[in-house]
Amino acid sequence: MKANCWYGKTMLSVEEVPDPQILNQRDAIVKISSTAICGSDLHLYNGFIPTMQRGDILGHEFMGEVVEVGREVTNLRVGDRVVVPFPIACGNCFFCKDELFSLCENSNPNAWMGEKMFGHAAAGIFGYSHLTGGYAGGQAEYARVPFADVGPIKVPDYLSDEQVLFLSDIFPTGYMGAEMCDITPGDTIAIWGCGPVGQFSIRSAFLLGAERVIAIDQVPERLRMAEAGGAETINYEEQNVYEALMEMTGGRGPDACIDDVGMEAHAPGLIFAYDRVKQAMMLETDRPHALREAIMCCRNGGIISVIGVYGGFIDKFPMGSVMNRSLTIKTGQAHVQKYMRPLLQMIENGDIDPTFVITHRMSLDDAPKAFDMFKNKEDNCIKVVLKPDWDGMNGNVKDDSYTVVH
Amino acid sequence: MSTNQETGAFDLGDASLKEHRSSRSGGANYAVERARPGLPSTSAKRLAKGLGWFSIGLGLAELLAPRAIANISGVSNKHTGLIRLYGLREIASGITIFSQNKPTEGVWSRVVGDVLDLTSLGVAATNPDAKLGRVAFATANVLAVTALDVICAMQLSSGSNRGIHAKGACIVNLPPEEVYSFWRDFQNLPRFMRHLDSVVDMGDGRSRWKAKGPAGMEVEWDATIIADVPGEVITWRSLEGSDVDNAGAVRFERATGGRGTIIKVNIEYLPVGGVIGSTIAKLFGEEPEQQLDDDLRRFKQVLEVGEVIVSDATLLGTGYMAQRPGQPASAKELESAEMLPSETATSYRSEGRYTER
Numbered sequence: 058m059k060a061n062c063w064y065g066k067t068m069l070s071v072e073e074v075p076d077p078q079i080l081n082q083r084d085a086i087v088k089i090s091s092t093a094i095c096g097s098d099l100h101l102y103n104g105f106i107p108t109m110q111r112g113d114i115l116g117h118e119f120m121g122e123v124v125e126v127g128r129e130v131t132n133l134r135v136g137d138r139v140v141v142p143f144p145i146a147c148g149n150c151f152f153c154k155d156e157l158f159s160l161c162e163n164s165n166p167n168a169w170m171g172e173k174m175f176g177h178a179a180a181g182i183f184g185y186s187h188l189t190g191g192y193a194g195g196q197a198e199y200a201r202v203p204f205a206d207v208g209p210i211k212v213p214d215y216l217s218d219e220q221v222l223f224l225s226d227i228f229p230t231g232y233m234g235a236e237m238c239d240i241t242p243g244d245t246i247a248i249w250g251c252g253p254v255g256q257f258s259i260r261s262a263f264l265l266g267a268e269r270v271i272a273i274d275q276v277p278e279r280l281r282m283a284e285a286g287g288a289e290t291i292n293y294e295e296q297n298v299y300e301a302l303m304e305m306t307g308g309r310g311p312d313a314c315i316d317d318v319g320m321e322a323h324a325p326g327l328i329f330a331y332d333r334v335k336q337a338m339m340l341e342t343d344r345p346h347a348l349r350e351a352i353m354c355c356r357n358g359g360i361i362s363v364i365g366v367y368g369g370f371i372d373k374f375p376m377g378s379v380m381n382r383s384l385t386i387k388t389g390q391a392h393v394q395k396y397m398r399p400l401l402q403m404i405e406n407g408d409i410d411p412t413f414v415i416t417h418r419m420s421l422d423d424a425p426k427a428f429d430m431f432k433n434k435e436d437n438c439i440k441v442v443l444k445p446d447w448d449g450m451n452g453n454v455k456d457d458s459y460t461v462v463h
Numbered sequence: 464m465s466t467n468q469e470t471g472a473f474d475l476g477d478a479s480l481k482e483h484r485s486s487r488s489g490g491a492n493y494a495v496e497r498a499r500p501g502l503p504s505t506s507a508k509r510l511a512k513g514l515g516w517f518s519i520g521l522g523l524a525e526l527l528a529p530r531a532i533a534n535i536s537g538v539s540n541k542h543t544g545l546i547r548l549y550g551l552r553e554i555a556s557g558i559t560i561f562s563q564n565k566p567t568e569g570v571w572s573r574v575v576g577d578v579l580d581l582t583s584l585g586v587a588a589t590n591p592d593a594k595l596g597r598v599a600f601a602t603a604n605v606l607a608v609t610a611l612d613v614i615c616a617m618q619l620s621s622g623s624n625r626g627i628h629a630k631g632a633c634i635v636n637l638p639p640e641e642v643y644s645f646w647r648d649f650q651n652l653p654r655f656m657r658h659l660d661s662v663v664d665m666g667d668g669r670s671r672w673k674a675k676g677p678a679g680m681e682v683e684w685d686a687t688i689i690a691d692v693p694g695e696v697i698t699w700r701s702l703e704g705s706d707v708d709n710a711g712a713v714r715f716e717r718a719t720g721g722r723g724t725i726i727k728v729n730i731e732y733l734p735v736g737g738v739i740g741s742t743i744a745k746l747f748g749e750e751p752e753q754q755l756d757d758d759l760r761r762f763k764q765v766l767e768v769g770e771v772i773v774s775d776a777t778l779l780g781t782g783y784m785a786q787r788p789g790q791p792a793s794a795k796e797l798e799s800a801e802m803l804p805s806e807t808a809t810s811y812r813s814e815g816r817y818t819e820r
Binding site for chain 2: 060068080081082084110111113148150166169179184186187191192193194201203411462
């Protein structure tokens with residue numbers, strides 16, 4: 058089969074690799090119909106996540122048709138159309154029982170790596186370094202899906218791939234970012250980062266009852282998309298974020314702040330240079346500018362929700378601000394399995410149409426080009442969907458027209 | 464998880480190797496002897512000190528009066544530079560011996576020096592200027608000292624390796640009775656212990672174990688249960704004639720709030736091939752505590768999930784060296800994969816079943 062393989066920093070190659078097969082009895086093999094590039098894939102692409110190996114297949118946002126099931130998979134049949142959540146979770150362990158699926162104790166065979174790096178390991182993740190298990194990813198024609206009886210959900214035929222694909226990651230991730238804010242009516246939520254996850258956080262915050270959402274970024278088309286979702290916006294290249302937020306909230310600050318940026322934050326001026334230099338010299342692994350700013354801006358007693366991905370160590374963390382002002386920090390890789398059904402219900406109800414975020418549809422063969430485009434935000438790129446059997450002209454799923462929309 | 468090779472001080476109850484006396488001679492028995500407390504003897508240390516003074520004395524003589532030394536040993540006195548250099552080496556060995564509480568390295572450095580001396584004497588004997596009688600006398604003396612050095616170094620080394628001790632713990636989402644029963648059925652152990660090939664229960668608390676040793680060596684031993692309290696503890700010890708002398712204990716403790724069972728394992732064994740064997744094994748990534756940790760993770764998987772979970776990267780094992788890329792394995796690679804659920808391991812079909820190749 059064809060798959061998008063990683064060969065080093067910004068080096069990808071779509072090549073022929075062996076087809077996957079059932080290795081554990083609760084596996085299924087899925088023939089992938091749609092797969093997406095995640096913002097967090099760029100951390101791998103840019104070489105910031107350790108434990109990558111040449112030949113690793115990328116991709117953790119995918120869906121398709123079940124073509125084979127292991128003996129123990131009784132809830133799925135060959136032919137079922139499913140969306141696959143990015144964390145791999147057994148459903149049996151202490152954390153799975155508590156619906157903390159991204160912390161599954163049994164799905165990461167390389168847990169020892171996590172123990173060395175983080176003290177404890179988190180769940181396995183498709184196509185996301187050996188630290189998260191070393192599973193082949195979903196930017197391919199087929200994928201082996203472990204614990205297929207727990208993760209994948211069947212989706213109704215009348216919904217297109219593009220309407221349900223993002224249940225695999227960015228919709229639940231953005232939603233969990235907002236949910237961690239414990240939103241009560243009247244709340245103002247500030248969101249750093251208007252990438253795809255940020256866009257879903259904006260819409261989720263409103264769905265969860267926020268009265269105001271303020272979105273922060275510097276890319277014009279992303280700010281426009283945020284505004285389309287109902288957010289007020291701050292362009293950090295044009296305005297001082299702290300001053301703007303204080304003015305908007307009468308000096309109190311937002312009730313909760315979401316970091317939808319993570320380890321590769323951009324920032325104006327010297328502070329970006331400072332973090333970029335330290336990161337290049339391996340003195341810190343992550344650039345936490347958005348997180349620092351979110352902490353300083355948040356109101357007393359407020360919540361900092363960190364859903365953007367961090368990988369290692371950060372510098373100049375304003376712990377004094379966190380402690381003296383009774384802030385709560387909540388974090389985590391999304392427990393996608395917990396959110397898939399309720400969020401699918403919202404899509405079915407028409408509360409949200411996730412297709413709004415897509416700017417580009419391309420062939421799986423063009424994955425390296427798509428990564429480059431996404432990284433450099435060329436052609437106003439916000440979200441790319443890859444299709445293994447894309448014919449370049451017309452879509453093969455329902456009424457989607459596979460032309461670039463922007 | 465930690466190993467403690469120095470003191471071996473952990474509680475195995477009656478199963479401790481220190482109690483284990485084997486009458487068999489040979490490698491394993493030698494290792495058991497070394498496992499007894501009391502070694503290294505104070506006499507070895509005293510001998511080391513004597514050798515240290517000898518080093519410094521000879522070293523000073525070589526450094527200050529190289530011609531006299533050349534004369535006594537009957538070698539050509541053209542090589543005073545080399546003799547002075549050897550003198551410095553002797554002094555360094557002496558200082559190393561006196562600077563260490565346990566001068567193992569210092570004495571081994573003397574052994575290396577002895578070999579150098581003997582080689583040099585051998586070369587010197589071929590020189591036409593050499594007085595062969597004196598060279599032979601010098602060689603005999605060096606040989607005698609070499610023997611002392613080797614004995615002393617081995618005594619010191621043996622005391623530092625009483626066998627390997629590894630301990631580990633994990634928590635499983637099942638009550639202690641169930642976890643105990645699974646472990647007590649020793650035939651289950653190879654399902655999660657990667658190095659075990661088979662365990663056969665021979666009744667009467669006895670069992671026969673077959674395992675893969677370092678470098679693919681097959682090792683075998685019989686074990687007997689020392690203590691067995693259902694739902695609480697199992698301890699065992701290998702019997703005489705084992706390839707690998709070992710003892711172990713596993714405890715099952717009820718976790719708080721009905722959160723399953725905490726399993727605590729202590730294992731002590733005398734590695735195949737002694738010190739050298741265990742060092743080589745470590746070079747190949749066979750770190751005992753890591754091995755036990757991996758085994759316990761698989762134990763948890765088997766109990767909670769029903770089988771050992773593999774990813775593309777860990778088909779061949781979970782160590783650094785074992786990782787293969789995160790992409791599907793070819794049929795050929797799958798053949799050599801370990802820990803595959805037996806049914807699928809034999810039923811895989813050819814590559815490219817879904818796509819034309």
